[in-house]
Amino acid sequence: MLLYNGQSILEEDLKLPVSNRAFQYNDGFFETVMVVDGKLRFWQDHLARMQEAAASLKLELPVYFTKAAFEQQLLQLAEQNQAVKYGRLKLKVWRAGAGLYTPEVKTVEWLATVQPTAAGTTESISIGICQSIKTIYSPLSHFKGPNAPIYVLAANEKKQTDHDDLLLLNPQGMVAELISSNIFWLLNGKLFTPALDTGCVNGIARRNMLRWCSIQSIKVREAYFTPERLREADAIFAANVTAIRSIKSIAGEPLRENDTFLKKLSLELGL
Incomplete structure (x- = not known):
């Protein structure tokens, strides 16, 4: 399961237009967040870095990114993908709209994926x-x-x-x-x-x-x-x-x- 602009969908149902600005211009950013024992580790720090990235790219993040409901939605995605104990969540955010180098809008689209993984090794x-x-x-x-x-x-x-x-x-x-x-x-x-x-x-x-x-x-x-x-x-x-x-x-x-x-x-x- 994926979250695409807030909607829960199957991976095979994801369809992105050729004009997608992440594909065309890499006009966006991503965060990799670890899910550990049912929590998003360091979530507030990830959120702060997303806000910094959006400011650098002149993007406007949705207000609901800062709400507790968004965090719970991401954790629900982790549960759907059997990744609550230990998982790797990737949140990709990119500029909406089409256009060439000059963008049309500041609003964003986003995609969240989660995969189960193992705890990181501490071996030197x-x-x-x-x-x-x-x-x-x-x-x-x-x-x-x-x-x-x-x-x-x-x-x-x-x-x-x-x-x-x-x-x-x-x-x-x-x-x-x-x-x-x-x-x-x-x-x-x-x-x-x-x-x-x-x-x-x-x-x-x-x-x-x-x-x-x-x-x-x-x-x-x-x-x-x-x-x-x-x-x-x-x-x-x-x-x-x-x-x-x-x-x-x-x-x-x-x-x-x-x-x-x-x-x-x-x-x-x-x-």
Whole structure:
């Protein structure tokens, strides 16, 4: 079952016109939300990022997106698809109407899908450094959708390696993010993560982690580091809405790990 503009339909009944602006111009964005034990994890943060994305694209989100009834409708979809215990919900939002590059309207259409999945693994990972593509900072780079081909190309490169993930750099050679996660590192008692103007996504786990650090009075720096400087860190880890994972090596070079801190962090954030 799917939700298309608020209507529950079978997947085979979904029909989109050729003029659809998501298909024609990628004129929209998406959110991936984890359903865990009958709740939408970090829903308010996802909603905030959707509002930011809509503002960047000059879109008007439906008022009911902010209502509790919409959240319940999404959970009902998860139940219909046997994904209440643990599921991956994808909410795709795009500009309605037709037109060429100049849009006709600001209103949106939307589609929600949910699939059952397993809890994210916390096993540590080995990463390489992406050679084929760089991140691109823009008013659209902080949310998901417009820059998706960058991550597709990086994932294609990863398939040709024995790495679990690849580190993406910006055009100046500064660390930005991984293919589907933000990156963080501990150094001298401070938590570091790349600044948003490196072109990284403003991830939901990232928001929660920085908020938690502020509450705990842990110093945080949004920084510009080369990959070489990462090797100085006391621990490096990746995080997204599925899990926090320690990074044990970069390009085959072993790194220090801090399982105690990461276990505490995972517990505090509910990941």
